[in-house]
Amino acid sequence: MPLRLFGLPCGWLESDLALFVAGARGAVRVPVPSWLVLHPRGAVVFDSGLHLDVQTDAAARLGDAAQWFRPAFRRGDELAAHLRGLDVDPDGVRWLVSSHLHFDHVGGNAQLPNAAWVVQRREWEAGCDPELRATNHFDPRDYDLGHARRLVDGEHDLFGDGAITCLPTHGHTPGHQSLRVALPGGDVVLTADACYLRRSLDELRLPPLVHDREAALASLQRLRALEAAGARLHFGHDPAPWANDPHAPREVR
Numbered sequence: 001m002p003l004r005l006f007g008l009p010c011g012w013l014e015s016d017l018a019l020f021v022a023g024a025r026g027a028v029r030v031p032v033p034s035w036l037v038l039h040p041r042g043a044v045v046f047d048s049g050l051h052l053d054v055q056t057d058a059a060a061r062l063g064d065a066a067q068w069f070r071p072a073f074r075r076g077d078e079l080a081a082h083l084r085g086l087d088v089d090p091d092g093v094r095w096l097v098s099s100h101l102h103f104d105h106v107g108g109n110a111q112l113p114n115a116a117w118v119v120q121r122r123e124w125e126a127g128c129d130p131e132l133r134a135t136n137h138f139d140p141r142d143y144d145l146g147h148a149r150r151l152v153d154g155e156h157d158l159f160g161d162g163a164i165t166c167l168p169t170h171g172h173t174p175g176h177q178s179l180r181v182a183l184p185g186g187d188v189v190l191t192a193d194a195c196y197l198r199r200s201l202d203e204l205r206l207p208p209l210v211h212d213r214e215a216a217l218a219s220l221q222r223l224r225a226l227e228a229a230g231a232r233l234h235f236g237h238d239p240a241p242w243a244n245d246p247h248a249p250r251e252v253r
């Protein structure tokens, strides 16, 4: 069975563009993508989107973040619904990889109760540290759910076959990681928040809130090098690929 990759738009966030690109003006509406990789050993999910409670009471669930982001997250946008639509049982998903611990990337972790959770060790440790948790705006209700953890250090080949590889792209948060998927049509790199938008990479522009600017810039450079070497990049919150149908899963070939 060849590897397959699907992008799942798990809601949208409206915000000021300046939160995504320092100094930019205007408003922006960005997707919250989750990703499904179908591998011969089973389904792998990369990032889980927003918590279901955001559909009913966003202000209570998001806390501080609600002042910056206005979610548009309707029934059927959640990860579990997208998976079922693709004949994948959320209870049967055995691997969940998280790029980092922000609310729009781990909020849906509860929807995959039986998955082993793959996260960079330094991200998990930041998530357990009260000070780093506060400065990075992590909410343990999203991720401290008792999943079996596979803590990884740096680059990590998930199944040892080169198909799915965690790539450290620290800086946005202490232990942020991206994911490389070796599709039959060539390598795809899911950057997550190491690179919000196409223009972030083209202009080497960071957002104003970054854990470590130097590391984040080095991660952008790493992503540039991967693209120059032939990888196709999919950015963390770029609306362009979803323009035609903002709520529909799409296969990346």
Ligand SMILES: [Zn+2]
Residues within 6 Å of the ligand: 100, 102, 172, 193
């Ligand atoms: Zn983030």
